[in-house]
Amino acid sequence: MLTGAAGFAGHHFLEHALTVTNWDVVATGSFRHRGTCDRIEQVLNGHRTWRSRVTVLTHDLTAPFSMREQAVISGGHGLDYLVAMASMSHVDTSISDPVRFCENNVAVILNTLELARQLRPAAVVVISTDEVYGPVQPGQAHAEWAPALPSNPYSASKAAQEAVAISYWRTYGIPVIITNTMNLFGERAHPEKYVPKVLRAVLSGDEVPVHAGAAGDIGSRHWLHARNMADAVIWLLRMTTPAMFPAHAGRQENAAVADRPDRYNIAGPDRIDNLALAQMIAAAAGKPLRWRFESFHLSRPGHDPHYGLDPGKLTAAGWNPPVPFAESLERTVQWSLKHPEWLDL
Numbered sequence: 138m139l140t141g142a143a144g145f146a147g148h149h150f151l152e153h154a155l156t157v158t159n160w161d162v163v164a165t166g167s168f169r170h171r172g173t174c175d176r177i178e179q180v181l182n183g184h185r186t187w188r189s190r191v192t193v194l195t196h197d198l199t200a201p202f203s204m205r206e207q208a209v210i211s212g213g214h215g216l217d218y219l220v221a222m223a224s225m226s227h228v229d230t231s232i233s234d235p236v237r238f239c240e241n242n243v244a245v246i247l248n249t250l251e252l253a254r255q256l257r258p259a260a261v262v263v264i265s266t267d268e269v270y271g272p273v274q275p276g277q278a279h280a281e282w283a284p285a286l287p288s289n290p291y292s293a294s295k296a297a298q299e300a301v302a303i304s305y306w307r308t309y310g311i312p313v314i315i316t317n318t319m320n321l322f323g324e325r326a327h328p329e330k331y332v333p334k335v336l337r338a339v340l341s342g343d344e345v346p347v348h349a350g351a352a353g354d355i356g357s358r359h360w361l362h363a364r365n366m367a368d369a370v371i372w373l374l375r376m377t378t379p380a381m382f383p384a385h386a387g388r389q390e391n392a393a394v395a396d397r398p399d400r401y402n403i404a405g406p407d408r409i410d411n412l413a414l415a416q417m418i419a420a421a422a423g424k425p426l427r428w429r430f431e432s433f434h435l436s437r438p439g440h441d442p443h444y445g446l447d448p449g450k451l452t453a454a455g456w457n458p459p460v461p462f463a464e465s466l467e468r469t470v471q472w473s474l475k476h477p478e479w480l481d482l
Contacts, residue, residue, distance in 0.1 A: 138163045138210055138258070140198060140249055141223030145326050146264070148176035149363035150220060151191070154371060155180070161190045163210045165223070167197040176325050198223050199244040202252050216256040218374050221249045222264045224295065227329060231291035242294035243301065250305045259389070260379050262314045262370055263302045267359070267404070267446045268292035269317065275357065278445035281317070281400045306398045310385030314373060318366050318403040319359035319446055323465070324472045325479050331411075332418060332466075336473055337480050339419045339426060346431035347411045355430075357410040357443050361403065362465035365458040369403040372456045401454075404446035407462040417463070421470035 139154070141147035142164030154160055168174060174193075181187050194209060196202065202210070210216060224242050225231070231238040246263070253261050270279040271286035287293040299315055306313040322332040338345045348356040380395035381388060409417075412428065419426035460468075473480060 138165065138216055138219045140165050140219075140221050140245075142166050142193070143168055143173055143176055144222065144226075145176075145323070145330070146321055146363050146366065147222045148180055148325065149323055150222065150367040150370065151177065152180045153364050153367035155184070155187050155190060157368070157371060159190075160217075161192075161212075163192045163194055163212075163216075165194045165196050165198070167199075167223075168195060169197065179325070198248050199241055201248050202255075207252065207255055210252070211256055216258045217260075219249070219253055219256075219258045219261045220264070220370060220374075221246065221261065223249070224264075224298070226291065228289055228291045229329075231289055231294065235290035239290055239294040239297070243297050246298040246301050250302060250309075250311060253305070253311050254309055258312070260312050260314055260374055261302075262316060262373065263298060264370070265299050265315055265317045266292065266295050267317050267319050267402075267444045269296040269299060270444075273443050273445040275443055276445075277443075278404075278447040279317075279402070280447045281402055281450055282397070303398060307382045307384075310381060310388050312379035312381065312389055312392070313398040314377070314379050315398055315400040316370060316373070316403050317400070317446060318369075319361050319405070319444065321361055321363045321366055323363040323469055324476070328480050331414070332469065333473065333480055335415045335418045336422060336470060339415075339422050339424045340480075342427065345415050345426060345428040347415060347428050349411070349430045349432070355410040355412050357408050358414075359404050359408050359444065359446055360414065360462055360466070361405045361458065362460060362462075362469065365405065365460060365465065366403050368459055369401075369451065369456055373401060376455070401451045402446040402448050403451060404448040405458045405462050406448065408445060409462070414466075417466055418470055421467050422474060 142151050143166035269285045270283045271288050285296045287296045302313045305311040326333050335345050378392050380393040380399050383394050386394045
């Protein structure tokens with residue numbers, strides 16, 4: 138089961154799971170935020186066998202699942218894995234409407250984990266973000282279980298989701314795995330996101346605002362194509378067994394016993410500053426870049442100038458991004474140039 142399947146990251150996970158596994162997928166979405174059924178339809182188009190493997194269930198995760206919905210999800214065979222991607226995720230929206238935003242994201246994870254209590258999958262992957270840790274100094278990176286210091290209501294709501302998931306892991310023995318990932322990009326992203334926003338500006342000849350504290354302090358991020366993130370999650374589901382709290386160790390065969398759930402940073406090695414990324418996008422589009430510095434302190438209160446995740450744990454376990462950053466970005470730009478309708482949502 139995949140929540141948030143019509144969202145940007147969710148539909149890339151759906152496509153990757155259908156490509157590299159033989160799994161059947163129950164894909165849920167409310168279709169009332171940034172999710173659109175067009176993404177799912179494009180994933181399924183051209184693949185005759187995929188439609189029979191996907192059940193789309195329209196459900197608003199701020200409400201519990203009914204008994205009928207639970208029966209649809211289990212399909213009479215039970216549920217193997219639950220991947221929880223559904224969340225509101227736009228930082229600016231969280232700043233302008235924090236109460237509704239945070240209430241939504243907490244309700245989403247509560248109802249997802251309540252479903253897990255009923256259906257008892259072998260693993261529940263809670264997709265979180267690097268932003269729960271707050272900013273880093275240039276050149277530094279957060280390891281797993283760094284202190285949570287969220288800077289805005291979005292990152293606070295994701296830290297709250299993590300806390301709820303940890304409590305269900307300890308209290309109810311839900312086999313939770315938490316992943317923290319970096320900035321994602323890829324095909325069919327909403328144009329409010331940085332990569333398509335820059336590409337739109339480049340194509341129209343507009344200036345691109347580059348967030349910086351000063352001319353010498355340009356904001357930076359790690360960047361990862363959404364299909365790479367999906368590949369890491371599937372790798373974890375295939376190659377690991379979630380650790381369990383001692384009181385529930387007997388629930389999972391071959392599970393390690395631990396005082397906290399498994400957590401993995403999903404990140405690539407490349408940290409790119411905002412100006413360098415804009416220049417790469419313009420070069421891939423074959424267009425000049427017009428840009429200006431914009432103070433992140435003024436444009437986005439609580440803005441974190443630099444994010445960084447240390448991917449060493451997952452790398453040591455055996456996973457690396459299948460497609461390098463520069464190649465992923467080039468592919469995304471070229472695809473977007475051929476599908477301009479996704480830049481005009």
